[in-house]
Amino acid sequence: MQAEYRERRQQLMSKIGNGTAIFCSAPTTEHAYRQDSDFFYLTGFPEPQAVAVLAPHHAEYQFILFVQPKDREKEVWTGYVCGVEAAKEIYGADAVYPIAELNEKLPQYLEKADRLYYHLGRDRPFNHTVLEHYQNLLQTYPKRGTGPIAIEDPGPILHSMRLIKSQSELELMRQAAAIATTAHNYAREFTAPGLYEYEVQAEIEHIFRRRGAAGPAYTSIVAAGTNACVLHYIENNRQMQDGDLLLIDAGCDYQHYNSDITRTFPISGKFSAEQKLLYEIVLAAQTQAIAQVKPGNTFKSVHDTAVRVITAGLVELGILKGELDNLITEEKYKPYYMHRTSHWLGLDVHDVGVYQYGEEQSQILQLGQVLTVEPGLYIVPDTKLAEDQPVTDPRWVGIGIRIEDDVLVTSTGNEVLTAGVPKTIDELES
Numbered sequence: 001m002q003a004e005y006r007e008r009r010q011q012l013m014s015k016i017g018n019g020t021a022i023f024c025s026a027p028t029t030e031h032a033y034r035q036d037s038d039f040f041y042l043t044g045f046p047e048p049q050a051v052a053v054l055a056p057h058h059a060e061y062q063f064i065l066f067v068q069p070k071d072r073e074k075e076v077w078t079g080y081v082c083g084v085e086a087a088k089e090i091y092g093a094d095a096v097y098p099i100a101e102l103n104e105k106l107p108q109y110l111e112k113a114d115r116l117y118y119h120l121g122r123d124r125p126f127n128h129t130v131l132e133h134y135q136n137l138l139q140t141y142p143k144r145g146t147g148p149i150a151i152e153d154p155g156p157i158l159h160s161m162r163l164i165k166s167q168s169e170l171e172l173m174r175q176a177a178a179i180a181t182t183a184h185n186y187a188r189e190f191t192a193p194g195l196y197e198y199e200v201q202a203e204i205e206h207i208f209r210r211r212g213a214a215g216p217a218y219t220s221i222v223a224a225g226t227n228a229c230v231l232h233y234i235e236n237n238r239q240m241q242d243g244d245l246l247l248i249d250a251g252c253d254y255q256h257y258n259s260d261i262t263r264t265f266p267i268s269g270k271f272s273a274e275q276k277l278l279y280e281i282v283l284a285a286q287t288q289a290i291a292q293v294k295p296g297n298t299f300k301s302v303h304d305t306a307v308r309v310i311t312a313g314l315v316e317l318g319i320l321k322g323e324l325d326n327l328i329t330e331e332k333y334k335p336y337y338m339h340r341t342s343h344w345l346g347l348d349v350h351d352v353g354v355y356q357y358g359e360e361q362s363q364i365l366q367l368g369q370v371l372t373v374e375p376g377l378y379i380v381p382d383t384k385l386a387e388d389q390p391v392t393d394p395r396w397v398g399i400g401i402r403i404e405d406d407v408l409v410t411s412t413g414n415e416v417l418t419a420g421v422p423k424t425i426d427e428l429e430s
Contacts, residue, residue, distance in 0.1 A: 002092050004168055005044045008161065009063055012042065013056035015157050020057070020110050020148065021117035024126045025050040032215070037347040038119070038154075040256055041162055045091050047081055049099050051126075055109040061094035064109060069098040106133055116148035119155055155352070163353035164368040165346060169257060170408065173346070173370060174417055176213065176254035177406055180261050181420040183207040184248060188428075191246055193267055197222040197236040204250050213252035217260060217349050221249035224267065228400025229378040231339060242268045245275055247402055251349065258349045260372050261418045262404030265428045274395050276425060278377050281313030282401045283423060285375040289341055293365060293373065293407045293414040299355055300362035303341040306375040310337050319379075319396060336378060342371045345406055365409050370417070374404030 012021065026036035028048045035046050043052050045065065053064040070083035088096040097105050110116065116134055120127050137147035165173065183204040190203050201222045208215055223233045224240040228247035240246060244267045251259035264279065266272075271279060289306040311333045314320040319336065320327055327333065344351035351370075355363050365371075379396045406417040422428060 001044055001168060002090075004166060005042060006092055009042055009054055011161060012154070012158060013054050013062060016054070016056065016115070016117055016154070018057045018113060019115035019117050019152070020113035021054040021154050022106075022130060023052045023054075023119075023154075024121070024123055027123050034214075034253075035256070036121075037162075037256070037352070038158055041158070041347060043091055045082075045087070051099065051102055053106065053109050055113065057112055058109055061109070063092070063094050064105075065091065065093040065096045066099045066102045066105070067096060069100075103129070103133075107137070110134075110137055110148060111144070112146050113148050114146075116151045117154040117157075118151060119153050156354075159352035160354070162346060162351065163344065164366060165370055165408075166368075169346065170368075170370075172255050172257040173259070173406070173408075176217075176252055176257050176259035177261075177417040178420070179208060179211040179213050179254060180251045180259040181418055182211060183250065183252070184261055184263055184421045187248055187250075188263070188265055188422075191240065191265075191267055193240055193242040193244075196239050197224055197227070197246075200240075200246070200248065201236045201250075204248070208252040211252075213254045214256075215253060217251040217253045217258035221247065221262075223247045223249075223400065226381055226398040226400070228264065228402075229380045229398065230400075231378070240267050243272065244268075245271075245399065245401065247400055249402065249404065256347055258345060258347070258351075259406055259418065260345055260349055260404060261406065261421055262374055262376075262402045263421055263423060264401045264403060270429055271425065275399055275401075277317060278313075278379070278396065278399055279401055279425065281310055281317075282375055282377050282403050283425075284313070285309035286373055286403045286405070286423075289373050289375060290405065290407055290414060290416065293371065293409055295365055295367055295409060295411065297365050298362035299342065299365060299371070302371070302373060306341040306373075307333060307337065310375060310377060314377075317396075318393070335380070337376060338378070339376065341375050342373055345370045345372055367409055367411055369409045371407055371409075372404055373407050374402055376400070376402035 023039045025039050025048050049068050051066040056062050067087045068081045084096045118130050141147045187200050187204050201220045219234045222236045224238050224246050225244040227233045245264050246267050247264045249262040251261055285306040288309050289302045292301045292305050311327050344353045378400045381398050408415040
């Protein structure tokens with residue numbers, strides 16, 4: 001992977017010209033540490049209290065790392081660190097310094113840059129450090145005639161790179177998908193009336209760890225019955241009842257890359273007539289939306305397709321009344337389908353990358369992008385969410401359904417990375 005990290009740095013440096021880019025590691029928390037995704041994408045370096053500098057214009061060093069030095073006494077308490085010498089050898093930096101020397105060493109990599117690339121992020125003390133160096137250089141600019149005269153966020157450049165996955169990234173994403181597929185399939189076998197949602201969650205996350213994942217990619221959603229109508233339900237404490245549907249939205253983090261799968265199935269093994277009709281709408285919406293995932297189509301076309309299928313289905317069931325195009329234009333479907341159909345997937349669950357350029361131009365799907373496709377229907381018990389709609393027949397109320405897969409854009413169309421989790425009615429009732 002070090003060769004790939006080097007290629008990424010070189011690609012970014014070729015785009016920033018005579019600028020200098022600075023990236024800071026993620027701040028530490030009380031939870032297990034996870035590196036900042038941009039920082040990791042460019043370096044592979046996993047530790048906190050680190051700074052990476054890319055200075056393509058510098059005569060001697062272009063990739064510089066500042067890291068924690070070895071400290072045997074400290075390491076006994078908080079764990080081993082790579083240290084300065086090993087960081088240079090393992091991670092291929094041209095120069096590596098102790099993090100305590102940042103303020104002393106950083107100016108030499110900034111003073112001849114015409115622009116500073118830095119994202120003003122969540123680490124406020126480090127934001128202050130960077131801005132202080134920038135302001136100092138601005139003050140001395142009239143005497144030297146060199147130095148950055150602007151700060152630019154590197155995100156638009158770097159995130160367009162991250163949006164297209166390499167073969168090595170896709171191998172990791174396929175493994176994340178395979179682990180989550182195993183967990184979902186076991187969860188459906190394990191689920192039974194009388195169990196609690198958290199018992200299913202525990203089995204899923206046990207498989208994640210046992211198969212080598214770092215853990216859940218996000219807080220797992222295990223939502224039975226009406227809980228499935230809450231999009232981000234995470235309490236997972238209800239006892240599951242015969243006749244309920246169970247919605248499981250769970251994915252894992254495997255070597256920093258994520259999977260994201262949702263399935264909805266009957267706890268007792270059989271859909272009711274109402275559950276089946278709504279499920280068929282969502283499945284048809286997902287199937288047709290996935291068919292839109294191919295090079296040259298727009299990101300927006302995936303959502304638009306799902307909306308049309310869902311709205312038409314609601315009209316057919318009598319839940320919505322009116323002319324289809326008008327209902328879509330007026331967004332009458334939103335009380336029942338209130339979220340978007342897709343998001344990018346990769347180092348982050350909601351991965352970086354532009355979806356829309358202004359109001360008119362949607363992102364064009366390209367080879368190597370990975371996105372979720374996750375339409376849903378939620379007939380919420382609180383009818384106040386649908387005051388301007390016809391009164392919903394009580395037999396539909398309280399049913400929540402979502403189906404989500406991870407989809408790669410290929411040269412010939414798409415590849416569903418999570419296809420190993422059953423989703424047809426025949427499969428779910430077998």
